Amino acid sequence: MGWSSLSAVAQSGPTKNTLTWLADNSYRNMNPATNYEAEIFVLGNVYETLFEYKDGKVHPKLATSWDRANDAKTWTVKLRRDVNFHNGTRLDSAAVKKSFEFVRDLGKGAAFLYSGLENVETPDPFTAVFHFKNPIAFDLVAAGQYGAFVIAPAAVDKGDEWLTQGHAIGTGPYQLTEFQQGKLLVLQKFDDYWNGWHNGQFERVIHPFVSEPATRVQMMRSGESDIALVPVSQIESLDALTNVAVALTPSWRTQLYYLNTQKYPTNNLKFRQALMHIWDYDSVLKDVFHGSAKKPVAPIASTLWGHRTYDLPMFDLQKALTLLEESGVPKNDWKIKALYGANSQDIDAIQLFQANASTIGLEVELDQEQIFSTYLSKARNPETTGNMNYMTWWPAYPTPSDSLISLFRTEKKPTFNLSFYHDAEYDRLVDQGVKLEATDIEAAAKAYIAAQDRLMQNAVAIFYAEPDRVNAYSSNITGMEEASNPAYEWLSIYDLRR
Template identity: 30%
Template sequence: MKRLPFFLLIGLLTLALVQCGPKPTATPEETTAPPPAEETEAAPTEEPTEEPTEATAELKILRVAATASVTTWDPSASFSTEALYMANIYEPLIWIRPDGTFEPALAESWEVSDDGLVWTFHLREGVKFHDGSTLNADAVVASIERTREMGTGAAWIWWMVESIEAVDDMTVRFTLSTPYPLDRVAASTYAAWIMSPNAAEKDSDWFEQANEAGTGPWMLESYTPDEEIVLTRFEDYWGGWDDDQFDKVVIRIVPEQVVQAQMLEGGEVDLALSLPVETYEKFKANPNFVVYEDDTLFNYVALLNTQKEPLNNKLVRQAIAYAIPYEDIVEVGAGGLGQQARGPVPHGLWPYSDEVGQYTYDPEKARELLAEAGYPDGGFSLVLTHAAENLSEERFAPIIRDALADLGIEVEIRPMLWSQQWEWAKGDPAEAQDIFLLLWWPTISDGYDNLSSMFHCEDEPFFNLCYYCNPEYDELIDTALELTATDPEKAQELYIQAMNILVEDSPALFLYDTRVFRPVPTYLTGYEYNPNYPFSTFFYPIRLAH
């Protein structure tokens, strides 16, 4: 099978973002004042923080605090936290539900050929773009071809597409170079947004002036960088509107989680999208809030250097896996909001399975394995690196150090800027770190991303920073990928075999899958977290409960 030529290019942008801990922007505290409003607003508008006038008093405004700054307004280039806004302004062909199944968006139905090479999407009639133009097959082709031709952001997710054609006014056909689950690509949170054909002809500069032309329920009314985004309802939205839905959404950019919590408690905002884990119990005990707790597609692994003594010995790696107190790591690293991982595919992401094995905390078993490997008293040292920006890793790294110290293994914890940590790891494995802490999430909702990026054989290290290479494993996951669209049961069977090979070979410690909590005031209804769109909250379904 053709290897994914750009599948590993989740890249520095993605991982640098996630390694930055609770703040999606690297240095929000450095922004002392926003640029002048006249240079940044999409259109003249009243300051949303003013007292409502008689004319606007009846408007229903959803007030939100978020950390999500905007790196670009171009839907083809978006690959960062502006996904919060993209998912409310634009729509893809299909959505992926929280349970991993699919539902129509701009395409009402779709089918795939028996060989998995041809995907056909039938579009929804009567859909308007915000600029007044009408959705048709040419608009879909223009949108995706623009993204592919630009080649920025996550455009590589369309790598398997050989051609896109408008079969008729409302039908689009994709022909692929290899069988592939294109539904997961078409539902991606990046690089899959459909824009007006007029906008598809524009360059990025037009979008960066805070212009947009989506089909989503919300239009961009105004934008003040690193301060505020105002969305207003698109009256011609194909989904329609009810009286209890909001007229506007005002999102304030608040980098500090503690401040967001204070704003939510004080009634300054209706939703706060990034809160300190320490506030979980307080909100749960507050009768004015319903606290939602959900799985995410983020998980922590500790990649072990399989090319360097003594970790090139599988028994040593297994011993270390038995030495880890996983429950303590979840408690300290995530404040209890997580669960021990079963391999590198987190709970809730295809092809996760409870049939994948899992190590338990068993120090005696660890000592037995070390003795069998020729290290009865430990007696060796390891260097553990983690991203200095990642507060969770900073908290749980000492637990790993202390657990291995009980076996006579000395661990030096070396915090590094993510870019430096990654650069060192991509060098000669013989000179690299021994343990590399990593927080990972997939670009599209398919665990092949995790399984391939971190563990598929590589000629030169990129994200396989355990330097693991097992041809049998590679063959299993590559074959499973080809079967996902046409024979998912067989694909899952092969994936389970592959993941259990990983557990047996122990090229990494599979630490924990994260969970997220969000308190929602009781006067709101319709909120739902979708792990497949981790940076997005969908405002359209949220309504007043009373």
């Protein structure tokens, strides 16, 4: 969509305190029951969860309190009595029951989190009793960012396709009033929002897809945009402007390269260990991320519970060469393929790795895919996958298990286990952690740490960055810190002021 067309959209309704927020993602699936990708950036402003995770604790959101049975299979949740959906109907236990069972029954996205949900009882309009087959940390799961949003009964009745196409009925501060797939969406203030409104908050949000980073930067410079995700290389120059500020806010994202444990020659442990010493961690953080990321200390984000601090391999080409020679892989076979995406940091980082590898005789073929779905199809296929496969990951809910299961648990056909890692003891440990999570979080953490020990010992991935979220924003906007919570990928527009 051209900027002239966008301007016309912006002028078609009330413009007082309108926020122009540029998207770098082309949104497709707006169904909160099935979505498991970047649309969450918007959905988190339209829908809400029963609980909220903040500062290391679970807090009430649409719920006021909750109680867990000793076996953690039954959870009783008390609801707020003052919440309306966008269509004017009241939030009650029947609506909560219908929403969670809808997610479970569709069986898509994060529905696996609710596969053990047997039923939801509604003893009164503001009490919902959840019954599960197995123990579950439901307070953590229902504070998550995927599969946990409460959807209005009227929207559930319309079904999967209706929601996917960009219709929405939630309880959040903003209503989704316009959706042009892959081009534009518009949010409008929900006047009857239960948490109220204050001076300076935004009444309307124009959110177009602008694919070119240079265009997003220019629109921030010219004042045509209020918020945009920008390349990290532009942080210093934008921050020097009087009309623009840059926010670097912590996230639970981890960037990594899987090392394929099944494909020759990375099916050799010493060969994989060598690759870890070819990665120049410090230069990538300094010259590629420009200070907007930190070096990981574990396979999961350092601000998430359930890990210990590991000494990641140091950049050491001589050590790498020694390991390559000790691996027994003939020098003629020192050839690997790296599969990666379109992000500028991905490109710069893997090109640096390729250059360093060439100095010790390792040939790295670079295979880039611009579209993530195409990348995944290629990475999942044993015939086309790389020896190194790129990934950025953030957890669906506040737990180590999401990353540890999704990224590395044994799969016959990989979904996200692009290391093709098979380890029965690792699987046992993460499964044990999940079972303990609901009743003994310290014991669960020990199981997760033991599982991570195995990942590090077996050199299954290069964990190279914990990136901050980088948003350029108009200097007359306040609240960016409050609007950012590392547990959630979305920016809370409700917390912003002009």
